[in-house]
Amino acid sequence: MATVRRSPLDPYPVTPKYLQTRNSALHIPPGQFSGMKFKPEEVYGVVIDIPMGPAILATMVCFINGAANLYFNNGGEYTGASTKYKSVVQAARNLVINATPLKAVAKRTSQFPLPVSGIHYVYLMTKRGIYKTEIDPRSFTDDDKEKRIVYYLYQQVMGALRIAQMRDAEGMPEGGNTNG
Numbered sequence: 001m002a003t004v005r006r007s008p009l010d011p012y013p014v015t016p017k018y019l020q021t022r023n024s025a026l027h028i029p030p031g032q033f034s035g036m037k038f039k040p041e042e043v044y045g046v047v048i049d050i051p052m053g054p055a056i057l058a059t060m061v062c063f064i065n066g067a068a069n070l071y072f073n074n075g076g077e078y079t080g081a082s083t084k085y086k087s088v089v090q091a092a093r094n095l096v097i098n099a100t101p102l103k104a105v106a107k108r109t110s111q112f113p114l115p116v117s118g119i120h121y122v123y124l125m126t127k128r129g130i131y132k133t134e135i136d137p138r139s140f141t142d143d144d145k146e147k148r149i150v151y152y153l154y155q156q157v158m159g160a161l162r163i164a165q166m167r168d169a170e171g172m173p174e175g176g177n178t179n180g
Contacts (some may be wrong), residue, residue, distance in 0.1 A: 011114055012057040015075040022047070022071060025061040026112055030127045036064050038127075043099040045125035048154055049115045057114065060154060060161075068092035068157050081164040085174045091160040095153040099124055102146040106131035122150065 030044050038044050044064045052058050057073040066089030069079040081088045103124055109132040115121045118138065124131040135143065140151045167174060 011116065012051070012073045013055065014057070014073040014114070017075045018059075018071055018073050021077070022049075022059050023112070025059070025069075025071070026123060026125070026130065028063070028125070030125075033064055038064060040127035041100070041103075043096055043103070043124045043126055046096055046099050046150075046154070047123040047125070049121040050158075051115055051118045051120070060157060062092040062095050062154075062157055064093065064096045066090070066093045068161060070161060078161060078165055081161055081168075085160070085164040085167070087174060088157070088160045088164050091153075091157040095150070095157050098153055099150055102133060102150050103131050105144050105146055106133035108132075120151075122154075 025045075025047050028045060030038075033044055036044075046060075046062045048060045048062075050058045050060060059071045060068065061071070062068045067082045068088050068091070069077065069081075071077045082092060102122070103126070106122070106124055108129045109123075110130070112123065112130075112132075113121075115134075118136070120135045120137060122133050122135060124133075133147065135147050135151050137151070140148060143151075164174070
Protein backbone atom coordinates (compact mmCIF):
# COMPACT_ATOMS: atom_id res chain seq x y z
CA MET A 1 0.00 0.00 0.00
CA ALA A 2 1.47 3.34 -1.04
CA THR A 3 1.66 6.20 1.42
CA VAL A 4 0.02 9.38 0.22
CA ARG A 5 2.26 12.40 0.79
CA ARG A 6 0.56 15.43 2.22
CA SER A 7 1.52 18.86 0.92
CA PRO A 8 2.33 21.43 3.63
CA LEU A 9 -0.41 23.55 2.06
CA ASP A 10 -3.08 20.85 2.52
CA PRO A 11 -5.32 21.09 5.58
CA TYR A 12 -4.60 18.65 8.39
CA PRO A 13 -6.85 15.61 8.60
CA VAL A 14 -9.02 16.07 11.71
CA THR A 15 -11.61 14.12 13.66
CA PRO A 16 -15.02 15.54 14.56
CA LYS A 17 -14.05 15.22 18.25
CA TYR A 18 -11.01 17.44 17.70
CA LEU A 19 -12.98 20.10 15.83
CA GLN A 20 -15.67 20.14 18.51
CA THR A 21 -13.16 20.38 21.36
CA ARG A 22 -11.14 23.12 19.64
CA ASN A 23 -14.30 25.09 18.85
CA SER A 24 -15.51 24.75 22.45
CA ALA A 25 -12.17 26.01 23.76
CA LEU A 26 -12.31 29.05 21.48
CA HIS A 27 -15.75 29.93 22.82
CA ILE A 28 -15.30 29.55 26.58
CA PRO A 29 -16.79 32.76 27.96
CA PRO A 30 -14.93 34.99 30.41
CA GLY A 31 -17.70 34.32 32.95
CA GLN A 32 -16.12 30.90 33.50
CA PHE A 33 -13.40 32.80 35.38
CA SER A 34 -15.63 35.15 37.36
CA GLY A 35 -13.59 34.63 40.53
CA MET A 36 -10.50 35.99 38.79
CA LYS A 37 -9.84 39.67 38.23
CA PHE A 38 -8.90 40.81 34.75
CA LYS A 39 -9.83 43.85 32.67
CA PRO A 40 -11.96 43.63 29.50
CA GLU A 41 -8.91 44.24 27.28
CA GLU A 42 -6.73 41.67 29.08
CA VAL A 43 -6.25 38.16 27.76
CA TYR A 44 -7.97 35.44 29.79
CA GLY A 45 -7.29 32.55 27.42
CA VAL A 46 -4.81 31.53 24.76
CA VAL A 47 -5.48 28.87 22.12
CA ILE A 48 -2.51 27.89 19.98
CA ASP A 49 -2.61 25.59 16.95
CA ILE A 50 0.80 23.93 16.69
CA PRO A 51 1.67 21.82 13.63
CA MET A 52 3.94 19.02 14.88
CA GLY A 53 4.73 17.27 11.63
CA PRO A 54 3.16 16.42 8.32
CA ALA A 55 0.15 14.65 9.87
CA ILE A 56 0.00 15.83 13.51
CA LEU A 57 -1.61 19.05 14.67
CA ALA A 58 -1.84 19.92 18.36
CA THR A 59 -3.97 22.62 19.89
CA MET A 60 -2.82 23.90 23.27
CA VAL A 61 -5.43 25.66 25.37
CA CYS A 62 -4.43 27.75 28.39
CA PHE A 63 -6.55 29.92 30.67
CA ILE A 64 -5.95 32.52 33.35
CA ASN A 65 -6.80 30.02 36.08
CA GLY A 66 -3.81 27.88 35.06
CA ALA A 67 -5.72 25.24 33.13
CA ALA A 68 -3.68 23.85 30.23
CA ASN A 69 -4.75 21.07 27.88
CA LEU A 70 -3.56 19.58 24.61
CA TYR A 71 -5.85 18.30 21.89
CA PHE A 72 -4.69 16.45 18.79
CA ASN A 73 -6.21 16.31 15.31
CA ASN A 74 -6.45 12.50 15.54
CA GLY A 75 -8.81 12.80 18.53
CA GLY A 76 -6.18 12.25 21.22
CA GLU A 77 -5.81 14.60 24.15
CA TYR A 78 -3.88 15.28 27.33
CA THR A 79 -6.03 17.02 29.91
CA GLY A 80 -6.21 17.49 33.67
CA ALA A 81 -2.50 18.07 34.35
CA SER A 82 -3.23 21.42 35.99
CA THR A 83 -5.21 19.65 38.72
CA LYS A 84 -2.09 17.68 39.70
CA TYR A 85 0.94 19.75 38.76
CA LYS A 86 1.72 23.26 40.02
CA SER A 87 4.38 23.60 37.34
CA VAL A 88 1.68 23.36 34.64
CA VAL A 89 -0.54 25.92 36.40
CA GLN A 90 2.38 28.34 36.80
CA ALA A 91 3.49 28.02 33.19
CA ALA A 92 -0.06 28.40 31.82
CA ARG A 93 -0.84 31.42 34.02
CA ASN A 94 2.48 33.01 33.09
CA LEU A 95 1.64 32.61 29.39
CA VAL A 96 -1.87 34.03 29.70
CA ILE A 97 -0.92 36.93 31.97
CA ASN A 98 1.92 37.94 29.64
CA ALA A 99 -0.01 37.50 26.39
CA THR A 100 -1.94 40.80 26.47
CA PRO A 101 0.87 42.83 24.81
CA LEU A 102 0.69 40.43 21.84
CA LYS A 103 -2.68 41.98 20.95
CA ALA A 104 -0.69 44.93 19.52
CA VAL A 105 0.41 42.72 16.61
CA ALA A 106 -2.80 40.65 16.36
CA LYS A 107 -6.08 41.27 14.55
CA ARG A 108 -9.56 40.77 15.92
CA THR A 109 -11.23 37.74 14.34
CA SER A 110 -14.35 35.62 14.35
CA GLN A 111 -12.94 32.96 12.02
CA PHE A 112 -10.73 30.12 13.21
CA PRO A 113 -9.16 28.25 10.28
CA LEU A 114 -6.64 25.49 10.83
CA PRO A 115 -2.99 26.31 10.11
CA VAL A 116 -0.98 25.18 7.10
CA SER A 117 2.73 25.22 6.26
CA GLY A 118 3.95 24.76 9.83
CA ILE A 119 2.71 28.18 10.97
CA HIS A 120 1.41 28.41 14.56
CA TYR A 121 -1.92 30.20 14.95
CA VAL A 122 -2.27 32.04 18.25
CA TYR A 123 -5.72 33.14 19.43
CA LEU A 124 -6.00 35.59 22.33
CA MET A 125 -9.34 35.57 24.14
CA THR A 126 -10.56 38.76 25.83
CA LYS A 127 -13.90 40.07 27.05
CA ARG A 128 -13.85 42.32 23.99
CA GLY A 129 -13.30 39.56 21.45
CA ILE A 130 -10.74 37.14 20.09
CA TYR A 131 -7.52 38.24 18.42
CA LYS A 132 -5.33 36.18 16.10
CA THR A 133 -1.72 36.30 15.12
CA GLU A 134 0.67 33.85 13.51
CA ILE A 135 4.12 32.70 14.55
CA ASP A 136 6.49 30.87 12.23
CA PRO A 137 8.81 28.79 14.43
CA ARG A 138 11.40 28.74 11.63
CA SER A 139 11.85 32.52 11.81
CA PHE A 140 10.33 33.64 15.11
CA THR A 141 13.66 35.22 16.16
CA ASP A 142 12.99 37.85 13.49
CA ASP A 143 9.49 38.55 14.84
CA ASP A 144 8.26 41.33 17.08
CA LYS A 145 9.34 41.16 20.72
CA GLU A 146 5.74 40.31 21.74
CA LYS A 147 5.68 37.25 19.50
CA ARG A 148 9.09 36.05 20.69
CA ILE A 149 8.01 36.33 24.34
CA VAL A 150 4.74 34.45 23.80
CA TYR A 151 6.50 31.79 21.72
CA TYR A 152 8.99 31.24 24.54
CA LEU A 153 6.19 31.13 27.14
CA TYR A 154 4.09 28.58 25.28
CA GLN A 155 7.14 26.42 24.81
CA GLN A 156 7.45 26.53 28.62
CA VAL A 157 3.85 25.32 28.94
CA MET A 158 4.50 22.56 26.41
CA GLY A 159 7.56 21.48 28.40
CA ALA A 160 5.60 21.46 31.68
CA LEU A 161 2.86 19.40 30.05
CA ARG A 162 5.39 16.94 28.66
CA ILE A 163 7.02 16.46 32.09
CA ALA A 164 3.58 16.03 33.67
CA GLN A 165 2.67 13.46 31.02
CA MET A 166 5.87 11.50 31.69
CA ARG A 167 5.26 11.64 35.46
CA ASP A 168 1.71 10.39 34.92
CA ALA A 169 3.03 7.50 32.84
CA GLU A 170 5.53 6.58 35.57
CA GLY A 171 3.09 7.19 38.44
CA MET A 172 5.40 9.80 39.95
CA PRO A 173 4.11 12.86 41.83
CA GLU A 174 5.35 16.33 40.92
CA GLY A 175 8.74 17.20 42.35
CA GLY A 176 9.20 13.83 43.96
CA ASN A 177 10.09 10.26 43.37
CA THR A 178 8.51 6.97 44.29
CA ASN A 179 11.45 5.85 46.44
CA GLY A 180 9.93 6.75 49.83
